[in-house]
Amino acid sequence: MKSDLLFDFTVDKAAKTVLIIREFDAELSLVWDAFTKQEILDQWNAPAPFKAKTKHMNFVVGGKRFYAMVGPDGQEGWILQKYTSISPKTNFKLFNAFADKDENPELSGSDWDYNFSEQNGKTKVSIRIYNESLARLERMIEMGFKEGYAMTMKNLEDLLRTLSQK
């Protein structure tokens, strides 16, 4: 893969955010589609060997996406996202929460803010993840760290909780 594309990953403890910036060698409308259309999202939105499997998705303000990260042994980690704001081809925001297979979300989650901009045929995507919850940090420890990527994603949420603990 092209290595000249920008990739930046920073954790800002003071602001309780994780900021991820990545450039893609494609025009904005295509990249926007890749982040907002179910059939494209399912092609990339889980780190191999996991696969993303969207059960349903309605990309409108107030709409939801319910999807699983499916592991090689068939294990599923469900995630429920709710779109809270959409400015077409510029920005969208969602609330991300882990859920059970029956779509019951956990109480706490995080706010994700996606920004898209195009320059010289390349599209830059910035994802800012804000923590919302002050849930007990001990939960993170209970969950354990190293049971695959789905779990690791879960840990990201927990890390954010950790960083916002007062």
Add this chain to the structure above:
Amino acid sequence: MRRDIFQAIADPTRRAIITLIALQAMTPNAIAENFHTTRQAVSKHLRILTESELVKQEYKGREIYYSLEIEKMKEIDKWLNQFRKIWETQFNQLDKVLSTLKKQKK
């Protein structure tokens, strides 16, 4: 009792203590002078930091000096790096998807 390092860094005062003693080993009194809080509160934070093994104690004469365990701090970096990798993997996958979509368009 052993504690998780992430519990140790969960508190802003403890993070401030870590920053302080990263520069030099300090006594509890010297550390406490930097905070508008009781000596007891600082002692409690130091105990948690010590139990998480992020901080070590050394006795010099009658004083205890606290200093940072740099190697332990690196565990946090390693852990964060896992998240970075996850995103990296996904984005590399997206690169391939985008390149396929671009070809289809032509």
